[in-house]
Amino acid sequence: MDDLARIAAALERLAPAPPAGADPLAHPAYVWRQNVLVAARAFAPLSLDLLHGVEAQKDALLTNLERLAAGHAAQDVLLWGARGTGKSALVKSVVGAVQGAGGALAIVEVAADRLDSLPQLFDAIAGVPRAFVLFLDDLGFDAAADARTLRSLLEGGAEARPANARLVVTSNRRHLIPRDIHEQESAINPRDAVDDHLALADRFGLSLGFHVVDQPLYLEIVRGYAERYDLPFEPQDALLWATKRGSRSGRVAWQYVVDLAGRAGKAL
Secondary structure, eight states, X not given: OHHHHHHHHHHHHHSOOOOOOOOTTTOSEEEEETTEEEEOSOOOOOOGGGOOSOHHHHHHHXXXXXXXXXXXXXXXXXXXXXXXXXXXXXXXXXXHHHHHTTOOEEXXXXXXXXXXXXXXXXXXXXXXXXXXXXXXXXXOOSSGGGGHHHHHHHTTSTTOOOTTEEEEEEESSTTSSOOOTTTTTSOSSHHHHXXXXXXXGGXXXXXXXXXXXXXXXXXXXXXXXXXXTTOOOOHHHHHHHHHHHTOOOHHHHHHHHHHHXXXXXXXX
């Protein structure tokens, strides 16, 4: 027994100490890693006026996060829709805008595979005199059962998120869980299957849709970036860039502008 105790003690001494968490009042952005807050190395969101074609979504999210920063009632948010349409960029830009206006708000990025540690994150920030956006990017579940933990944390569970925090989730799926035309055929009560699939999305008080970018809007986005960074461009060249990538989106527009800057020997 003594030998086992000595071995256990030696292993404890060899094990690395748990990392110290960053000051939750000191930084604009964090990553939730190893169950501690880690200050993000660089948080440089785009200016809100650079995001085109999402004015309604921009206004709704800004109003909601301003309320959160002020300590008022605010909603959990789901941003859903086509890939590359600016969902993640908008979240960061709105947080940056609230911070720039003096709002007591920080963003904490949480990886999709860390959902089970959210109660520990809630404990870490519950008593902090600051509001937090808990950002889950590109979230999706393969089955309704996988989403039940998050459903409980959003609403109805004993460990629901604290008053100074709201979840902001982006997803390519409107309901976060894939729908199948056969889901109603295998259920005793078909409505039960539908309700189970929709239950998570219904927990978000604010749901913002993002849709495919058409050609005029794509060129408007490119033009906005190009003017901001003093980069000349030809519309046909920008369209050719999008054609080669098989889509038009805010993401593709930014990638094109990055290429323009590289051609001109400029940094962004």
